[in-house]
Amino acid sequence: MADELNVEFVSLRGRDIDTTATPAFTRERRFVTFEIPLEDGDPDTVWNALDSSRRGHIRTARKNELTIRKATSVDDLRRYYDLFLNNMQHFGTPPHSFGFFERLWEELGDNVVVDLVEYDGSLINGQIVLFSEDTGFHWGSVSDHEYRDLQGGSLLLWNSIEEATRDGYSTYSLGRTREGTGVYSFKKSWGGEKVWFDDYHYFPDDEITLPNPDDDKYDRLKDVWQRLPRRATRVIGPPIRKNISL
Known part of the structure; x- marks a missing residue:
């Protein structure tokens, strides 16, 4: 599915999998x-x-x-x-x-x-x-x-x-x-x-740096979000949240 959908990576968080059966996955402890x-x-x-x-x-x-x-x-x-x-x-x-x-x-x-x-x-x-x-x-x-x-x-x-x-x-x-x-x-x-936790990742193409919410590149977005009216965060927040993986 990852190959067909052209995603950047698949992450299985906190899972224990058999990497001998699925060698494409790499383990990382984050x-x-x-x-x-x-x-x-x-x-x-x-x-x-x-x-x-x-x-x-x-x-x-x-x-x-x-x-x-x-x-x-x-x-x-x-x-x-x-x-x-x-x-x-x-x-x-x-x-x-x-x-x-x-x-x-x-x-x-x-x-x-x-x-x-x-x-x-x-x-x-x-x-x-x-x-x-x-x-x-x-x-x-x-x-x-x-x-x-x-x-x-x-x-x-x-x-x-x-x-x-x-x-x-x-x-x-x-x-x-x-x-x-x-x-x-x-x-x-x-x-x-x-x-x-043992997290396992699969990269269909080249391996990329996994997203980190503490990265400075997100600071501007966080600042904008903090300034929004509360009612707006209630309405537009959930559709954004379900598409975020950090």
């Missing part, structure tokens, strides 16, 4: 995750493995009268999505459509959990956690930067890890990231094991 072991079912063991500064952030959050609850309706999901839109514009990135999240919500049922943090009636943090077999996959964190000093994100993630431990899950995965970034440092502070 992303890592951190996997937190939960096997003994004791949240105290997980707590003690956290970086001391992370435990301090969680303690701070507990003093700030934050309310944690799970989304129970499409209206809750829409509130999460509004905060997601804010974050994507801040990062200069086109967003997924609301329909994308709505389909996750409807199709995955109990295997998807949307957690919310509220402060004085305002939604200030949210996250999506996907559960499969014995693993929880943390994905889709959003936050209101105006309230970042309240440490709601740390409290929300810890609450989810604590619940997964008590519910008998064996691993909590923090999702893929690039080594050396700020997000990488945040995830490292949770005491998990660093795990590399």
Whole structure:
């Protein structure tokens, strides 16, 4: 298909394939995750493995009268999505459509959990956690930067890890990231094991440099996106997003 469609490359992310059977694919390690072991079912063991500064952030959050609850309706999901839109514009990135999240919500049922943090009636943090077999996959964190000093994100993630431990899950995965970034440092502070993803690539013609969202050539596009009206990013963002591969 790649040859017929004349694409520049095919990327299989985080897959383990037999390169002896498919020698045209080359392996490259570009992303890592951190996997937190939960096997003994004791949240105290997980707590003690956290970086001391992370435990301090969680303690701070507990003093700030934050309310944690799970989304129970499409209206809750829409509130999460509004905060997601804010974050994507801040990062200069086109967003997924609301329909994308709505389909996750409807199709995955109990295997998807949307957690919310509220402060004085305002939604200030949210996250999506996907559960499969014995693993929880943390994905889709959003936050209101105006309230970042309240440490709601740390409290929300810890609450989810604590619940997964008590519910008998064996691993909590923090999702893929690039080594050396700020997000990488945040995830490292949770005491998990660093795990590399094996990505496989096929180049129909000459090998090219794979796209990197941190490349300077995207700075102008990010700046333009950040200046757009919020309503415009909601409308034109999803059609752009589904055609981006970074």
